[in-house]
Amino acid sequence: MNILFCCAGGGSSSLFCARMVKGINTSEPSLTARMTDINSFLREETVPTSDLVFTYGSEAAIRPDTAYDIGTHIDAVLVAPQVRYRTPYLKQYLANYPTIVQDIPSLLFGQMDPVRGGRMLTGILITLDLMHGYQSGIAAGKQVDKDLEILVYGASRTDPGWQAATAALSQLGIRSLQDKYSLAGLYDFHPRQDFEVRWLFGPHIDVDDIAKVARQVDGVLRFDDDLPLATSRWYDAYHIPNAWLPTKLLAAGSQAALVEQLLAFLQAVDWVAAAATGVRVKRFETLAPPKVVHRWGIFTWTN
Structure with missing residues (x-):
């Protein structure tokens, strides 16, 4: 003991x-x-x-x-x-x-x-x-959460394309909550409004905090004009879903293309999170669920 x-x-x-x-x-x-x-x-x-x-x-x-x-x-x-x-x-x-x-x-x-x-x-x-x-039967882990938490690199909540895209998501029933990332805020979080996705901007993850962040977040979204390198990143090691999008999608007038990318990404993240009451819209439900589910500790992913 x-x-x-x-x-x-x-x-x-x-x-x-x-x-x-x-x-x-x-x-x-x-x-x-x-x-x-x-x-x-x-x-x-x-x-x-x-x-x-x-x-x-x-x-x-x-x-x-x-x-x-x-x-x-x-x-x-x-x-x-x-x-x-x-x-x-x-x-x-x-x-x-x-x-x-x-x-x-x-x-x-x-x-x-x-x-x-x-x-x-x-x-x-x-x-x-x-x-x-x-x-001892109490279950602990990210899977008991009903909402998705996404780290966002290379973007700001004030970008015109991002603002238009999140407004469009809201019309589809996917409400967004947008915060600046901090480790304390990631865990000690008491929202005053309902939401389906929490976007966390500007994350700088200290090496010593990686395991703590990986236990809590559901996905990583990166905006960058450079092509992804073959180098493995910390979220790859933890099998956290991630997407790499061009920064031009953040400009005004790119709403439709960005919404399309975000919906596809949230669909993949939602499957991996395996949340019992996670994000569900008709677009997601029309697609067949994955046939294979893999589990590693508190993480679940599909392919």
Whole structure:
């Protein structure tokens, strides 16, 4: 079982973990426990080496853009008393994962005796493990979303052709929401209006963020007058649908041609996303569905 103890800065939670590991290894001969910081754990952990792995860190380590890593590796998050006000937010971030988020009892956190504290913690962990079992059927991933999120390179929402094309899409029942890309905005997103496609402009993806972006986006659209090079890009490695369009389609008077290209692209993206309530217009429904569906982790694609 992997447990994250979080406090304001990580200092008191590391001291707490050290005491509890000592107590459990001393008083529970049938269990083995060890401790590490949360960043090292997520970076290095591949095969469990102990019955209980206690990780520690700041509550700020749990964010919308790290929820996938935490939710798929950590069974329980225990929140220190001094940051208990953050518990509702942490629960919200991890709502789509079977990770249990619970406050650490003040008596346990202030326990100076590592043996007594370790025994008390063992009882709490047994309860959390049972709760985790009940929630283990929760599905997490991009497929639970109903809308499409597309990264757009080389274009602006103010381009005349783009404005006319998205207006035409709206008339077909495909409503657009247009934002500037940021990693935080990609995950921590609370729309105030309904939409079918969210276009994210001007993305500069840091290498360290590629996996996080790939988990969330459905497609990549690039406007460029140069021919595509044979070089593989990050979205190719993750089998994310992408299209390469000439910039002349962004000019005024190119609405019809751009709409045609966007519809074809959204059709391909929608199939790959396999969203139960994704974009559906008559143009899409008249085409036969793909015969072969491939799955790799949280990604699905067809050919």
